[in-house]
Amino acid sequence: MDPDRLKGKNILITGAGRGMGAANAEHFAAQGANVCLADIDLDTAQDTADRINAAGNGKAIAVRCDVTQRADNAAAVAAVVDAFGLINVALFNAGLNKPRFFMDIDEDNWDLIMNVNTKAMWLGMQETARQMIAQGNQDYPYKLINVGSIASRKPLVDVTVYCTSKYGCLALTHCGALGLAEHNITVNGYAPGVVVTPLWEQLDKDLVDIGFKEREGQAYEDIVRDALQIKRVSYPDDIKGTAAFLASSDSDYMTGQMIHIDGGWCIQ
Numbered sequence: 228m229d230p231d232r233l234k235g236k237n238i239l240i241t242g243a244g245r246g247m248g249a250a251n252a253e254h255f256a257a258q259g260a261n262v263c264l265a266d267i268d269l270d271t272a273q274d275t276a277d278r279i280n281a282a283g284n285g286k287a288i289a290v291r292c293d294v295t296q297r298a299d300n301a302a303a304v305a306a307v308v309d310a311f312g313l314i315n316v317a318l319f320n321a322g323l324n325k326p327r328f329f330m331d332i333d334e335d336n337w338d339l340i341m342n343v344n345t346k347a348m349w350l351g352m353q354e355t356a357r358q359m360i361a362q363g364n365q366d367y368p369y370k371l372i373n374v375g376s377i378a379s380r381k382p383l384v385d386v387t388v389y390c391t392s393k394y395g396c397l398a399l400t401h402c403g404a405l406g407l408a409e410h411n412i413t414v415n416g417y418a419p420g421v422v423v424t425p426l427w428e429q430l431d432k433d434l435v436d437i438g439f440k441e442r443e444g445q446a447y448e449d450i451v452r453d454a455l456q457i458k459r460v461s462y463p464d465d466i467k468g469t470a471a472f473l474a475s476s477d478s479d480y481m482t483g484q485m486i487h488i489d490g491g492w493c494i495q
């Protein structure tokens with residue numbers, strides 16, 4: 228690992244208190260980035276920031292941020308600028324899932340998932356781009372990174388709203404790339420499959436509750452057997468290299484792309 232690969236990059240990461248967001252923040256900072264961990268759960272974000280600062284290299288701050296609120300997004304961006312001088316990269320990672328079969332979806336389920344996964348991504352992109360535009364053009368692009376999913380591309384019967392929200396993340400990646408190119412801002416993303424995190428651990432239980440699976444753990448086994456080409460589930464450590472690539476100068480000539488890092492599920 229190059230400890231200077233992300234040196235000079237100041238990076239906002241939403242949903243960074245745990246799961247993939249926390250792993251990415253630690254990986255970015257280990258490569259020299261300064262990171263702002265924005266999460267609705269300030270305690271977990273602060274714990275992760277403390278670990279990063281204890282490890283040395285890039286610095287970390289934590290802020291409480293409900294990504295569904297425009298003002299919280301603006302405040303998180305301002306915190307990056309206050310702490311580090313400017314913002315170079317933002318990773319829109321905050322997200323959640325709550326499975327329902329199609330006829331069981333209600334407004335609460337729809338609003339919860341669409342607001343956190345999609346509306347909040349749009350708000351975060353806009354508030355971050357506003358600051359980047361004010362900072363002015365530079366030699367290398369500013370970068371927005373959107374977290375999609377296998378559900379950005381594949382219809383899944385048990386998670387219609389999640390699929391709708393993540394297809395939306397793909398659209399925001401494409402449309403954002405078109406809309407922000409003139410400001411030297413690229414928009415890319417990555418799309419995991421099954422990553423063992425608190426989100427998936429809860430999903431595994433919820434799939435039993437809605438009657439889609441008979442027992443906990445069955446969803447993992449079924450997906451590995453029937454859908455994945457690489458015959459195991461993934462962990463945040465499997466994903467962090469792709470996130471770092473998109474945050475680094477190695478991806479400067481890319482925009483509007485969503486990289487699938489899903490063990491080959493998307494070609495199934």
Ligand SMILES: NC(=O)c1ccc[n+]([C@@H]2O[C@H](COP(=O)([O-])OP(=O)(O)OC[C@H]3O[C@@H](n4cnc5c(N)ncnc54)[C@H](O)[C@@H]3O)[C@@H](O)[C@H]2O)c1
Nearest residue numbers: 242244245246247267293294321322376421422424425426
């Ligand atoms: N785990 C998977 O298998 C998987 C697969 C594909 C895509 N994803 C996506 O990856 C991203 C990260 O998922 P994860 O598995 O690490 O989840 P996770 O549940 O482990 O972490 C999500 C983080 O987001 C935060 N968060 C939730 N609502 C928020 C809000 N309103 N404002 C700010 N923060 C909020 C949580 O507090 C938590 O720290 C999500 O966008 C998810 O949809 C996950």
